[in-house]
Amino acid sequence: MADPKGFLTTPRQDWPRRPVEERVRDWHEVYVPGALLPIISKQADRCMDCGIPFCHDACPLGNLIPEWNDLVSREDWRAAAERLHATNNFPEFTGRLCPAPCEAGCVLAINQPAVTIKNVECAIADRAWEEGFAQPAPPDRLSGRTVAVIGSGPTGLAAAQQLTRAGHTVAVYERDDRIGGLMRYGIPAFKMEKRHLERRIEQMTAEGTKFRTSTAVGRDVDAAELRTRYDAVVIATGATAWRELPVPGRELAGIHQAMEYLPLANRVCEGDLETSPLSAAGKDVVIVGGGDTGADCLGTAVREGAASVTQLDIYPQPGTERDEEREPWPTYPKVYRVSPAHEEARDLRTAPLADTDARLFAASTLRFSGDEDGHVRWLHLVEVDEQRRPVPGTERDLPADLVLLALGFSGPDRSDGLIDQLGLDMAPSGTIARDQDFATNVPGVFAAGDAARGQSLIVWAIAEGRAVAAAVDRHLTGGPTRLPAPIGPYDRPMRV
CATH class of the missing domain: 1.10.1060.10 (Alpha-helical ferredoxin)
Incomplete structure (x- = not known):
């Protein structure tokens, strides 16, 4: 001290x-x-x-x-x-x-x-x-065993680096054209510039990790066939199946998922596009969802030059201090936080109808309405109580040329065929089922990160990657592992 x-x-x-x-x-x-x-x-x-x-x-x-x-x-x-x-x-x-x-x-x-x-x-x-303290750390010798890691988000990258350093030959398969998963195309550059990601990829490449981009396992490569080519497979595809908003008018043009919108803005920053096809420039934007993804959409829309941006949060506005009875120390409290994006929206007054910064709290979407061309023009909402019941007489209308749905994710996307081709069992929550060793019902196939845990934080994703690497190393060597396992598959954050 x-x-x-x-x-x-x-x-x-x-x-x-x-x-x-x-x-x-x-x-x-x-x-x-x-x-x-x-x-x-x-x-x-x-x-x-x-x-x-x-x-x-x-x-x-x-x-x-x-x-x-x-x-x-x-x-x-x-x-x-x-x-x-x-x-x-x-x-x-x-x-x-x-x-x-x-x-x-x-x-x-x-x-x-x-x-x-x-x-x-x-x-x-x-x-x-x-x-120069973050030098590559290649293994002294190779084990002769091979591992395929499917997905290059924080879980996949952590697992790949740990297993490579343990001496195994690791190939990371990524469906997008660049490595990084949501860190590449979901997280805006104003939160983390991509040079930080590029440095780690260079480090991992120097250590011996192989990367296979633009390869969707299950679509471009048969998942069952891939399993036969490797001694072990780690599924770290994330929870990319987004939640929907089933209300009248959802079919109108101009209503998009956040993960349809954010990757395009990131591609502009990467130099792939001159402007985003879904740019918020000059538009009245409404973001449905009060979490971090919604804040990412908020900061992005502000930078694109939106005419107005409003964010809807179905929960009531939290207080500025921890509620000691409901969320005592040391649990993570739900308190009123002002992210950089909310600070920007507040100072620039992007949401003239909002109560605080750009957010309308305790607000639920009733329906959308549009013009004669079938494009969204209005979002109709109502205030709700703590049980999410509509409060009579609180209906409001917000102008909306672009609506972004940031409602979270329910589990891994099954449309590419990976899960079905391998014949993986699924948990009731919609995630990939696994045992206490991160192993699925298919021998040699392991699951980690949001695909098996459900939507979580980046720190849990990296912990999952490190832990599944230890499990895979034990499986490959048939003995104890020197790799650390910080968590188990059933560990959860501290809660009351």
């Missing part, structure tokens, strides 16, 4: 964001470049080095948070990077994209603002790249 009084003398200070008027004119990350390092050592000083660090339990990766906080406080960046990478393959991803359940579990958060764990993590990861 570098400064025993740090949590008493140093206030919390987050990574400053660029001015709204500046950042909405580009697709770069929202934070001020270089502004984190000057403040991060003092922020790490706020860590109390608790005897029982609940931040460990809140993080499924089991990150050694007090250890690398102490090392950052002392500015021992190499040792901090070693501690961080010991439990997390991709800390620059989680440092930007994870909602930080570790901070909700910080002991300091009982009665003070938590340690900026996520910022410290990001600072270590970025410094590791700058100082």
Whole structure:
């Protein structure tokens, strides 16, 4: 513990964001470049080095948070990077994209603002790249065994890197033309620039991992035939079957799923398109869904130049403080949070009819109506109570030229035939069934990540990738494994 009084003398200070008027004119990350390092050592000083660090339990990766906080406080960046990478393959991803359940579990958060764990993590990861601490780690020798990983999101990449470093020959199959899954085409560049992803792909390639893009297993390659070519197969395709909104008028043109809209905007940033066919420019946009994907749509629409953007959240507006009875520490509380996208919408007043920033809380969509050409023009909504029952007399109409549905995902997409070709059993939830060793009913086939767990956070996805890699290594070698398994397939976040 570098400064025993740090949590008493140093206030919390987050990574400053660029001015709204500046950042909405580009697709770069929202934070001020270089502004984190000057403040991060003092922020790490706020860590109390608790005897029982609940931040460990809140993080499924089991990150050694007090250890690398102490090392950052002392500015021992190499040792901090070693501690961080010991439990997390991709800390620059989680440092930007994870909602930080570790901070909700910080002991300091009982009665003070938590340690900026996520910022410290990001600072270590970025410094590791700058100082050359994140070198490729190829295996000393090969095992002679082969593994196919289907899907290149955080679960697939983590599993592939762990298995490659263990000496197995690994090929990652990705249906899109670039590696990264939702990190590539679902997450906007203003949340994470793709250069962070490219660096990891280069590192993994140097370690020996093979990548096969534009290859949809089940459609371009028969899944059962692929199984015969490898000693083991890991299915990490994610939960990409989106939820629908079955209300009158859904068939109107101009109503799209968020994951139809966001990839096109990302392709513009990649240079594949000059403009998105679904661009929000000049349109009245309504986003149905109050989660992170909806916020991603919000920030994207603002940057595309929408005339207005409103986000609907069916839940009531939460308070600014933790409800100690319903969500006691150290669980992750549902509180009112202002993401960078919401900050932008609030300051630019993109939603004149909204109560706060761009959001209408406790709002449920009744139906859509359109013009004579069959294009959506209005969204009709009603306020709901805590049981989601309509409140009489609260009906409202919102102008809508573009409606984006961000309602989450129900499980893996079965349209490509992968699940049926392998004959995989499914759980009642619609996810792939597996046992305590991450194994499916098909010998040698394992399932991990959102495809088997259900929609979750990136930190859980990486933990799943590391854990399934350990299970596969045991299967291939027939003995104990040296690979860590931070979670089991049935572990869940802390809840009341």
